[in-house]
Amino acid sequence: MSEKNITDIVPEGFWALIEGANQDTKRFREMLKTMNREQINHFYWTYEELANRIRAERYSPYVAPGLSEDGLAELANWVVAQGKAYYRKILDHPELIPPKKNDAGLLSEVVKEYEQRFKGDVPPNMHEWDNEWKQHGKKSPWA
Secondary structure (H helix, E strand, O other), X not given: OOHHHHHHHOOHHHHHHXXXXXXXXXXXXXXXXXXXXXXXXXXXXXXXXXHHHHOOHHHHHHOOOOOOHHHHHHHHHHHHHOOHHHHHHHHHOHHHOXXXXXXXXXXXXXXXXXXXXHOOOOOOOOOOOOOOOOOOOOOOOOO
């Protein structure tokens, strides 16, 4: 499965949460309160995976020259926060990556909610993302 199809294997609930928040961190935090520990973990890991794909080397020719690693992380997180349609558009047309954008702060809110409710850090994703997870009989991309 090509990287362009990542938007199709990410659960619709992930995108619904992103789009429902509409980049409003207060609204997003309220939405997180309805999620359990496992749901928050998977949301965080999915967000992180999607942002990392935008930070991948294949997109570097389209990123503004001189953008710092932190700036690139901010930009990648911002792209994810725009929702499924915009994320897919960037995968299909990386030349449309904006020169610089500030992170909407959604991933930070996930961390805060997790720390507050579960008194610890979001655990790292110890599973390798697998684009062909259904074909391999797995229950999720990380199984």
